[in-house]
Amino acid sequence: MRWYPNPIERRVHASLKWSTFPDAEIPLWVADMDCAPPPCVSDTVNRSLEHGIFGYGIEPKGFREAWVDHLHKTHQWTIDPDWIVPIAGVVPGMRFALMAHPDIQQILTPTPAYPYFKTVPSIENRIEHPIALTRVGETLEPSLAQISKTLETLTEPSAILWCNPHNPGGKVYSKQFIEALVATASKRNTLIVSDEIWADLILNDKPHIPLGLFASNDQPTITLMAATKTFNVAGFGCAVAIIPEPNTRARYLETQIAMPHVAPLAYAVTESCLRYGWQWHSELLTALKHNQNTLIDWAKSHPELEVTTGDATFLAWIESHNQMDLPERFAAQGVRLSPGRPFGSDTAVRLNFGTDPTTLHEALRRMDTVLPSNRKEHS
């Protein structure tokens, strides 16, 4: 695994991350990393190019088996291959979940959260009930009491759209929390949609607890997973919805008519990563951990900010509590971060530290120049 320190290489292919904003800015926003994926990805793509025919495809025979093996081996979750519905992305997968349940009007979502947790209920005309995650120690914590209380007030069918591990806070939920979340939803007959795209990017020594470990197979749940974040292949749209309960799965499958399907190459790349990408992945975790420590050290010199890196993801959530113009001020100094507003906070930014250490250090140096604590030192 190696970082790409040279942004020119990224801009050649119209990268969303590198080609959207002026060249002078260091882009640490959208969640892909500045590194090549595992070698099995180019092997797979090269084999496909050599074959040279690109017609319609079907799901390859080994695709489900690769997921079943991975979930069993890595997360101790034993699933039936029939529970899997391949989809072209996790975000579309969230939307399909709501499309499949027009009867469900009330949606609980964590806040802050990856913006699509807000956008998807809104474009599907549902009513959102934000569940606040507040900083406790070094992590952002939800309140199960707030989830229960919110569900108690609702008279219409409801769903919980959850993010496990959490983007942007990197929270890896405990066994106790997931167990209680599942029990609370079951008591109120509430659908849980669990976005677990970050399950394999845990940097500290905590196990990912899939929702499916505690939900019974006849409880309505939809778990969304993908290999795209883990192996840095977001351009190959491919994900899975894992739906044990047959009625929920049948409703979900109905939404797939006239929808874009997973491209043959995206299937093949995902399968190859799940089977052969793990040596690369272990090097990646070491490199990300190094960058996470850089952020933690940097945060010590900025007590005016709450910098949460959590236990998972390559994202840091930087909350100022009073500065509304942080994204603009950082951009003016040449660092492009994700503004907090679409996540649910006007006074925060999200930083993607999946980049080479030199770029990260330079970005932090530029950010220092606009922060109040450092302004004094610099003046």
Ligand SMILES: Cc1ncc(COP(=O)(O)O)c(C=O)c1O
């Ligand atoms: C929590 C979460 N869900 C989904 C996605 C995107 O998934 P996809 O590209 O498969 O639609 C992201 C991307 O950053 C994410 O952080």
